[in-house]
Amino acid sequence: MPDVFVEARDLTKTFNGFCAVDGVSFVIHRGEIFGLLGPNGAGKTTTIRMMATTLPITSGDVRIGGYSVSREPERVRRLIGVCPQELALYPELSALDNLVFFGRMSGLGAAEARSRAMKMLDLVGLSERARHRVAKFSGGMKRRVNLAIALMCTPELLFLDEPTVGVDPQSRNHIFETIQGLRDEGMTCLYTTHYMEEADRLCDRVAIMDGGRIVALDTPEALKSRLGDPTTVTLEDVFLHLTGRRLRDEG
Amino acid sequence: MSRSSRILALAGKELKVFFADFQQLFFSLALPVVMVLIMTAAFGGETRFHATAYVVNLDRGPLGSELVSRLDEQPGIDVELLDEATADERLGRSQLLSVIVIGPDFTEQLEAGRSPNLTIRRRGTGGDEGQITASYAIAVAHQLVSERLTVARARAVLSGMGADIPEGAVRQKVSALYAEERASPTVVAREEAVAARSSPAAVFLPGMVTMFTLFTISLTSITIVEERKKGTLERLVTTRATRGDLLVGFWLGGVGRGTLQVVLLLGLGWLMFRTLFTPGSFALALVFAVLAVIAVSAAGLAVASVARTPDQANWIGILLAMVMSTLGGSFWSLEASSGIVAALGRLTYNFYANDALRRIIVRGEGLGSPVVLQDLGALAVFAVITWAVALALFRVRRDDK
Numbered sequence: 001m002p003d004v005f006v007e008a009r010d011l012t013k014t015f016n017g018f019c020a021v022d023g024v025s026f027v028i029h030r031g032e033i034f035g036l037l038g039p040n041g042a043g044k045t046t047t048i049r050m051m052a053t054t055l056p057i058t059s060g061d062v063r064i065g066g067y068s069v070s071r072e073p074e075r076v077r078r079l080i081g082v083c084p085q086e087l088a089l090y091p092e093l094s095a096l097d098n099l100v101f102f103g104r105m106s107g108l109g110a111a112e113a114r115s116r117a118m119k120m121l122d123l124v125g126l127s128e129r130a131r132h133r134v135a136k137f138s139g140g141m142k143r144r145v146n147l148a149i150a151l152m153c154t155p156e157l158l159f160l161d162e163p164t165v166g167v168d169p170q171s172r173n174h175i176f177e178t179i180q181g182l183r184d185e186g187m188t189c190l191y192t193t194h195y196m197e198e199a200d201r202l203c204d205r206v207a208i209m210d211g212g213r214i215v216a217l218d219t220p221e222a223l224k225s226r227l228g229d230p231t232t233v234t235l236e237d238v239f240l241h242l243t244g245r246r247l248r249d250e251g
Numbered sequence: 252m253s254r255s256s257r258i259l260a261l262a263g264k265e266l267k268v269f270f271a272d273f274q275q276l277f278f279s280l281a282l283p284v285v286m287v288l289i290m291t292a293a294f295g296g297e298t299r300f301h302a303t304a305y306v307v308n309l310d311r312g313p314l315g316s317e318l319v320s321r322l323d324e325q326p327g328i329d330v331e332l333l334d335e336a337t338a339d340e341r342l343g344r345s346q347l348l349s350v351i352v353i354g355p356d357f358t359e360q361l362e363a364g365r366s367p368n369l370t371i372r373r374r375g376t377g378g379d380e381g382q383i384t385a386s387y388a389i390a391v392a393h394q395l396v397s398e399r400l401t402v403a404r405a406r407a408v409l410s411g412m413g414a415d416i417p418e419g420a421v422r423q424k425v426s427a428l429y430a431e432e433r434a435s436p437t438v439v440a441r442e443e444a445v446a447a448r449s450s451p452a453a454v455f456l457p458g459m460v461t462m463f464t465l466f467t468i469s470l471t472s473i474t475i476v477e478e479r480k481k482g483t484l485e486r487l488v489t490t491r492a493t494r495g496d497l498l499v500g501f502w503l504g505g506v507g508r509g510t511l512q513v514v515l516l517l518g519l520g521w522l523m524f525r526t527l528f529t530p531g532s533f534a535l536a537l538v539f540a541v542l543a544v545i546a547v548s549a550a551g552l553a554v555a556s557v558a559r560t561p562d563q564a565n566w567i568g569i570l571l572a573m574v575m576s577t578l579g580g581s582f583w584s585l586e587a588s589s590g591i592v593a594a595l596g597r598l599t600y601n602f603y604a605n606d607a608l609r610r611i612i613v614r615g616e617g618l619g620s621p622v623v624l625q626d627l628g629a630l631a632v633f634a635v636i637t638w639a640v641a642l643a644l645f646r647v648r649r650d651d652k
Contacts, residue, residue: 054489090268092267104256109256
């Protein structure tokens with residue numbers, strides 16, 4: 001029986017009467033890469049923000065490593081690392097300064113933060129550019145810095161909210177390899193993306209969300225089997241089958 | 252890592268970003284430098300007296316030129332020689348307020364032991380400079396008369412003693428003794444500034460300092476709103492930093508930036524207008540300016556909580572800065588305000604900062620003055636109030652409910 005590390009139960013978020021996340025429940029096992037897929041406005045980012053303690057939960061709860069997100073957010077913050085969709089970093093500072101700063105805010109001492117920052121920059125292939133200003137970096141390099149920052153606190157659960165948006169294939173591949181390496185070391189990941197082939201390649205299980213609800217949850221292979229031969233059916237086929245072909249423009 | 256280390260790490264990051272952002276750096280640090288340089292150009296960077304004496308020398312002998320040359324040697328006085336027609340024309344057009352006219356028989360009268368002909372032509376009172384340069388000219392003329400009298404008396408004494416010394420030699424010796432006296436005067440007036448000297452710069456500098464401290468509201472609030480916009484603030488929430496850590500860290504960052512500004516402004520003010528401060532009054536002015544920065548930086552946190560975009564934060568900050576500068580007396584003397592404006596002015600923090608800084612810089616008052624102490628207390632109260640407002644309003648998330 002796999003070890004349950006994350007348990008979301010009836011997770012709900014409403015904004016001024018609009019229900020963005022509607023009673024979502026799922027579990028994530030320790031060391032698993034769990035994919036959260038869905039069209040724009042499906043509620044993926046809202047779910048991650050509630051789980052990452054940055055958005056108050058309207059009802060329901062999430063337990064991470066045994067701690068309640070709504071009642072013990074400080075405990076939960078010690079276990080998580082967040083790689084947000086936005087490039088949440090300081091372009092005026094060097095890559096090293098960015099990592100050291102977030103490391104110190106996560107509880108590391110100055111020397112420890114510096115040493116870990118160099119390790120993380122090495123991990124994402126940026127150690128040679130450590131002292132360069134992030135403003136001068138390409139989109140792919142900035143994404144890798146964004147990921148490295150999330151790893152500064154040695155998290156047990158890593159939230160990855162569309163970490164490969166707008167990056168070149170080389171950087172994307174590097175990010176994949178980094179995430180797979182972290183999973184092999186026992187890190188649990190919650191991964192959201194619009195790229196179905198990414199989810200197919202990386203995720204052990206995926207949940208497909210639409211309209212704030214989970215409409216399917218299983219391994220990529222099992223989801224594809226529901227539509228036909230998994231060697232010919234793609235995860236995108238499954239996604240479109242479950243969520244429809246109607247355009248989803250966020251408003 | 253302790254809470255204080257996290258707070259200092261955040262404040263340190265704020266300063267690092269500040270120094271790395273050319274636009275912010277220019278606005279915050281280069282602008283005060285430019286303002287002080289403009290002030291220096293306007294007021295000459297000089298608080299000592301300096302004036303030009305306009306002289307028409309009609310004298311047919313050598314002593315008129317001697318008077319001009321000695322007047323030019325006086326500290327702070329420059330001489331501009333004019334012909335009589337030009338002088339009258341410029342006086343007529345109010346280009347000059349006072350002209351010293353050395354009469355045609357100036358040397359002759361002096362040599363004859365009569366009062367020499369020196370006329371001061373002036374418009375109205377002749378202005379401060381005209382009156383002072385005229386006094387100098389009269390004093391120099393007296394000096395010349397005195398020298399002539401000394402020569403005459405010396406000759407009389409020497410003749411009475413039966414000494415046969417040529418008049419030229421007596422005159423030469425007396426002139427040499429007077430020249431020696433002028434070079435090393437027996438009475439030396441030493442200047443010692445016990446407090447600031449009044450000058451236009453002293454009047455404007457306090458207002459400029461408080462106006463720049465008010466810009467801290469914009470800078471602090473824009474920084475936070477931008478952090479919220481790009482997601483770094485939300486990311487910070489997922490670290491071990493508490494809301495209180497973030498509040499204090501951002502506030503300290505704002506205090507650091509504002510302190511740099513006021514140190515620069517006051518320091519440059521002291522450098523360019525040497526007699527504006529004594530070390531004691533400079534330190535006290537700095538204390539007041541930093542206290543003002545402490546209060547407005549907290550106001551910046553409150554504005555950041557209300558504003559949703561950096562533009563909104565900027566405009567709210569500018570609006571507050573302009574209204575408070577106007578009401579609080581940054582642009583004109585506080586005594587000039589009356590009625591409702593004066594009453595409203597007392598509700599602004601910079602009223603007290605301006606009052607204290609003007610008392611320290613212009614009047615040379617210190618902590619011994621009850622009014623300065625009262626201003627200090629009022630600033631402390633404002634700092635506490637702005638902190639309380641910031642504490643109540645500060646939001647780290649865009650959609651905090």
